[in-house]
Amino acid sequence: MWKSLRRLLVTLLVASAAASGTPAMASEDGTYRIRLTGALARGQTGSISVKELEKLGLQEAEAYNPLEHRSEVYTGVLLQDLVTVLGTNAVQSLTTTAIDHYEIHFEKREWNKFRIMLATRVNGDYIGFEEKGPVRIVFPDFDPNQLEYQEMLPKWMWMITKIEFNK
Template sequence: MSLVVRLATLFALALALAAPVRAASPQDILLTVEGRIDGGQKSLTRADLEALGLESVTTTTPWYDGAMTFEGVSLARLFEALKIKGDMVEVVALNNYFVEIPTADLIERKAILAMKRNGAYMAVSDKGPLFIVYPFDADPSLRSEVHYSRSVWQVKSMAFR
């Protein structure tokens, strides 16, 4: 390799390493969390959520034909990571639908904040990018209007009270 090529390669590498790390843009933010949490408001990206570890739930729902496998972060794990202090969470969807849910219900019933359905990230047009999913088939008592109304899709924010 010639000296000119080596210097050009080193220069390009130095530029790449010196480039500032790109902060998350508003388009990267999937979830905003506020209220009674440690450290105040948090804006979370897909990478932030996936870093908490993903769990799968295979279940039938009223919104899809047949059993689907949903993959996302356990809400219990998310709440633990955020050190939430609230007993209630107001979940708001992109269309401003909102519901208040006892945090204990989401934890004890093993709900997840799903990002994937059958291996693919969920689009806004298909209940994504985030969808609260309960394991409906694991507990027949979850098949109720109460829990269906708590299964918010297109989740954009959570506020803990």
């Protein structure tokens, strides 16, 4: 039931954004801004555009998306690199928040152990809200046969609008 309610809410939010000509349209060209909060490195501002995020160092990987049951080529920034550039040395975890206020928490040990990507593109194209953008979390090395990846399945996240750097 919660999944259906969440889907309905996301659909309404996307439709509202598309009708107003705001974020959904802007996200498709990399100009949508992600809000940044918490323990940010000196000189970092409270937001970053998708294009600016890509300047942190892009990685590309073909990965199987277990939620959509298909392989696609994802391009984005690894969480480990994101924290190194944008966060202070004291950052121990990240909290990502979606447009519907759904939150996922990542511990430092997770991004040090797994390749966790903040994907900005799918198959070479920026991700619009209607495709679950502007950025999403993917695990490039996902293996459905490994228990540790099965446990990470709930952390595949989309429509991220905020990243909090936690001490």
